[in-house]
Amino acid sequence: MTKVATSRCVASARSSVMLALVPFLFAACTGSIEVDVGASGGSSASSQSEGPPPGQGTSAVPSGGVAGFVSSGGSGQLPAGMGGSGGGGGVGASGSTCAPGLTACGPECVDLKVDERHCGACGLTCPEGRECNNGVCGCPNGGMECGGTCVDVKTNGMHCGTCGNPCRGGQSCVNGICACPEGEEFCGVVCADVSRDANHCGRCDNPCPSGGTCEGRTCTCPEGRQACGDTCVDTSNDREHCGMCDKACSPTERCQNGMCVDGGGALLDDGCEGPAQNLEIEQIAVYQTVKIPLMQGGEAVSAEERKADVVAKREALFRVFVKPGSGFTPRQLSARVHIETDGMTETFFSDQKPTISGASTDEKLDSTFQVYVPRDKLLSSSLYSVEVVECGGATANGSVLRPRFPATGRLALGAVDTGVLKIAFVPIEANSSRPDTSETALEPYRAMLLATYPVTDVQMTVVEGMRTSYPINWPGVLDDVRARRQADRPASDVYYYGLLKPTGTLREFCGGGCTTGIGYVPSGVGQNSASARVAVGIGFSDRVSAETLAHEVAHNHGRLHAPCGNPDGPDRNYPYSGGAVGVWGFDFRGKTLVAPDRTDLMGYCNNKWLSDYTYQGLVETVRRVSGTASSVLQASAISARWLVLLVDEQGARWGHPIDEPAPPMGEPEPAEVLDGTGQAIQTVTVYRTVISDMEAYSIEVPVPQPGWHSIRVAGAPVHPFSAPRGHVSP
C-alpha cells in the first residue's frame, strides 16, 4: 500500500509538473499517505493484502483536489507534452513496459491524452460531462464552458459566439451570431417584420397611427377612418377632429356627420354623460319673479305668445319639467342649459341631480331640475337649448324619447332689454321723527325691488330731507316731494320717493288701519311725464314698508289696483279673480316658489307677490322709461306753466305750481273759469292725475288770465285763484 502511494508520488514528482501545480500535487500525496497510513494501521490485513481494485485506487485521490485542479488550474494550461506521458513507455503493473504512447498508471497502461480517469496525468479524473482531449479535460464536441456548463456557442441563445452574449428580442443564435428570423429586422430590442409590423412599418421605429395597421411596409387606417396625428379617427363623429383633422368641437358640442352640434349628452363638468333614456322634457320655464314657459309639451312658446317677457341681464332660474316613459327606472339625472350668445356657448348645470321617479310638478322643486343662470349670461341675443342627461349610467330598457329641446340646434330665448330702476329717497321728518336712510335700513327696499321688478339693477340715492305736518296730509306731502323733484331736475328716469316714519313702530302709526303710501298714477300721455315719477310711503325698513314702496312705485309705472281688498279704481282688465297672482312665481331672496293663490302686489290683500299681468305691465313701462322700447309714446306738444290743484275728501287747495314750462302729466278734461260774480266766463282744459290709495287728484290748471277769479273742476268745490297754497275750499 505504501508502495502504491509512493509510486504515485514518485510518478507525480517525476512528471516535473509546473511549479504552480506542486502544492496541489503535494497535498494529493499527503492525502494519499494519510489514507494509506490509516489503512495500514487498520485492523483488516486481508483487505489490504488483496490490494485495492482499480476503482478504489482511483478514488484514493481526493476528488476535491482533482476537481479543484481541473477547474481552477485550467487543464488547458497544462502542456500536453508535460502531462507525464511524454516520457515514452512506462513501467506496467506487471513490470513490463507499456506500449509507446501509453503510460503506466498503477497496474494500467493508459493514454493520458484521452483517458478521462488519467487525463494528462495518472489519477487526474475529468469531471462528469467532460472529456479528455489531448490530455486536457474539456467540453465535448468543441463546446465552451460558460459558468460551469458546457454550451455550444454556435447555437446557444444565452451564450452566442461567446459566453454571456445572449440573443434578445426574438433573435436566435446561428453559427455563433445572433440573428432575427428570415425576413425580419432587429429594431433595437425586437425583431420586426417591417412589412407588416405596426410599430416598425417600413423601417424600424416608425409606428402607425393608433388603430392603424401596417400592410406592405405602409401604414393604413381602417375603412372610414383617417390618420390625424398619431391616431386613426372617424372624422364623422370625433369631437377633436370633426369633419377634418384638428377641427375640434367646443366642450358642449358633439360631432355628428362631420359637423359640430350642440349637446348630445357629452361628458361635461357635472360628471354626467349620455342623453337621458325613456324620458321626455315636458316643459321648460324661466322664472324671473314669475314663471314664463318657454316650451310646453314639446312645442316652443314663442316670445309673442308669452304672457310675460324674459328680461335680459336679470338672474334667471330655468326649471325643467320631465315625464318618464312607462317602466322608467327611478334614478339620478341632471339637466343642462346651454346659452349661446354671439357665437359663444356657456353651459349651466342643475343645482342638484335629483332622483327622478315620476312626472314633474309645479309645487315640488325636487321633481324638476333647477338651473340658475347668472344675470350677465343672459342677453337679448342669447339662444338656448336644454338637455337632460344620465348620471349613473343608462338603464337597459331605455329608448331615447325627448331628452333635449330643441331636438337639434338652439332657439332664440327672446329676452328683452329693460333697464335700471333708480330711486331717490327723500327722508321726511314728521312728528319730530325721521326715517333711517342708512344703507342697512334701505337694504330691505332694494331686495324687494330686485326680487319683484323686471329690471337689471336697482340704484338708490338719498337726497336732502324735508319736514311735514302731523297727522300727515298725504296729498300735500306728495305735492311737496313732486316740487322737490322739479327743483332737483334729476334724470327723467329717476323716481322720487318720500320716506315717512312718524312713530317708533308701524303698529303705533297704523293702529286699526291707515294709509301707508300714495303716488301718482299717470295714464295716457302722462305716462311720459317725468313729473309723475313721485310717491310717498312709510319707511320702517320692514316688509310692509318694502311692499308699500314696490306698490306705490308701480302706480308711478301706470299700474292700477288688483281687485283684492276693495281698493279704489280696480283694474278692470286684471285677468285673475280675487286679485290672485294666478301663476307660479319664484322669489330669489329665499329661492322659494310662490304659489298662484298669493295675491297681487297691486291689491290690498296680504301674501303679496306679482302676477304675470302686473309684471309685464312693469316690463313695458321700464322699457319705455329707459328708452329700450322700440316705440315711445309721443309726449304732448303742450308745454306751459301750471297751477296744481289738489282735490281730496277735504276739498280743493293749491299745491306747488309748476314754474318751468312742462308738458302736462294728467289726462285732459274741461273745467270752467268763473269771474268775481261766480259766472262762468270760459272753458279751459285741465289735466287730471289720479293719486293712488286715497280719493285724491292732482290737477294741472292754466295760469290765470286777467278777469279769472276762480275755477270749477269736476268733483270739487269752486276754488279761487287767489287762495294761498294749502288753504282749503271745503
Ligand SMILES: [Zn+2]
Ligand atoms: Zn295703491
